[in-house]
Amino acid sequence: MGIETITSRSNPLMSHIRKLTSSGAYRRKTGAFVCDGRKLLSEAQQWHIPMSAVVFCDGETPPEAPGARLVQVSRELMAYIAPSDTPQGVLAVCTMAEMPLPEALMGRRYLLLDGVQDPGNVGTILRTADAFDCDGMFLVGACADLYNPKTVRATMGALFRRPVWRCAPAQAKGLLSTAGIPLLGAALRSDTRDVRQVDYTRAAVAIGSEGRGLSEEVLALCDQTVRIPMSERCESLNAAVAASVLLWEMYR
Numbered sequence: 001m002g003i004e005t006i007t008s009r010s011n012p013l014m015s016h017i018r019k020l021t022s023s024g025a026y027r028r029k030t031g032a033f034v035c036d037g038r039k040l041l042s043e044a045q046q047w048h049i050p051m052s053a054v055v056f057c058d059g060e061t062p063p064e065a066p067g068a069r070l071v072q073v074s075r076e077l078m079a080y081i082a083p084s085d086t087p088q089g090v091l092a093v094c095t096m097a098e099m100p101l102p103e104a105l106m107g108r109r110y111l112l113l114d115g116v117q118d119p120g121n122v123g124t125i126l127r128t129a130d131a132f133d134c135d136g137m138f139l140v141g142a143c144a145d146l147y148n149p150k151t152v153r154a155t156m157g158a159l160f161r162r163p164v165w166r167c168a169p170a171q172a173k174g175l176l177s178t179a180g181i182p183l184l185g186a187a188l189r190s191d192t193r194d195v196r197q198v199d200y201t202r203a204a205v206a207i208g209s210e211g212r213g214l215s216e217e218v219l220a221l222c223d224q225t226v227r228i229p230m231s232e233r234c235e236s237l238n239a240a241v242a243a244s245v246l247l248w249e250m251y252r
Contacts, residue, residue, distance in 0.1 A: 003062060004071045006055075013053060013071065014081050017093060021083035024145040031096045033147035037088030038063065043157030050095040055081070057089045068092070083149030096147060101165050105179040107135025108202045109250050112172055112183065114218045115141035115209035116239050122146065123154025124240040125207070130158035132251035137164045138172040138204075141215060173221040176204050185222035186242055187214045192225040200250040207243045 006014060019026040020034045027033050032052070035044050041063060044051060054065035057078045062070060078087045111134050116122050122144040129137055144151055146164055165172070176183050184198065185206045206222060208214035213236075214222070228237065228245050237245070 002070070004069060006071050006073050007077065009077065009080055013055075013069070013093075014073075014077065017055070017081045017091070020093065021081070021149050024148065027096070027145070027147050032093055033096055033152065034083055034149055035092045035094050036083050036090075036149060036153060038090050040152065040157060041090055041092050043160055044092060044094055047157075047160035049097070049160055051092045052095070053093040055091050055093075057087070060089045063090055065092075084153070097160075099163060099165055101167055101171060101175065102163075105136070105175050105181065108181075109134050109200065110136050110138065110176065110181065110204035111243065111247065112138040112140060112169075112204055112206040112218070113143050113239075113243075114169070114206055114214050115212070116143050116207065117209060118239070119144040119148040119150035120154045121210065121238070121240040123151040123156075123159075125243040126151075126155045126162060126164065127158045128240070128244045128247050130155075130162045132247040134162065134247060134250070136162065139164060139166045140169045140172060140218065141209075169215075169218050169221055172204075182223040183221060185214050185219055185225045186228070186246060187219055187222070187225045188227060189219070189225050192227050195226045195228050195246060195249050198224075198226055198249070203250060205243075205246045205250065207239055207246070210239050 020032055035041055051068045053069040053071060054063055055071045055073055056063055057075050111129050152159055181202050181204050183204045183206055206214055206218055
């Protein structure tokens with residue numbers, strides 16, 4: 001395909017991209033989302049993510065975009081449609097991958113996020129899970145939208161490499177139990193153990209929201225709870241930091 005030039009904010013494609021960056025309901029309705037920057041574009045192409053359009057700024061080298069509309073815009077128009085305050089000069093409209101719950105879990109280590117609402121935290125946790133060979137991640141409760149531009153950017157491409165399932169807590173627990181994988185909650189109760197003393201050969205770890213921790217529903221499903229030792233002056237860790245510590249323990 002040749003290179004198109006778009007100059008108007010009211011162009012249908014520009015309006016479409018603006019809605020994709022601002023509305024989770026619109027993303028779900030259309031089955032599309034935005035990748036911002038050449039790094040994410042490259043990752044999406046490497047993992048064969050279908051894309052309908054690639055938009056780039058005047059003065060940028062036109063990216064390779066086989067099968068997609070290739071559109072050139074001014075820097076002012078890119079600033080209008082881009083999801084970040086500092087546009088990367090290139091963005092792509094990609095198709096969401098359908099990720100139905102598997103019939104069975106074939107891996108050994110999983111992560112469950114319960115109501116983690118910050119998109120950056122969810123994306124960072126998925127990136128860390130990918131780095132430490134976590135076999136998959138469940139999103140339960142009011143977790144941030146996986147395809148929010150901030151989430152997508154924070155994953156640094158891990159979104160395309162690791163399975164993520166959004167489901168009810170009981171569904172996740174059912175799959176884990178059938179596979180013989182215990183669910184360990186990052187919380188305090190009578191059975192809490194130091195994270196350094198737990199067998200993670202086959203395990204799933206549940207991380208709660210930044211402010212409230214694990215919900216009562218998820219906590220009731222946990223086979224055991226674990227704690228991260230820290231200074232007595234500190235009560236808790238950021239959700240992404242806590243997940244990183246636990247993922248490292250599982251990995252090592």
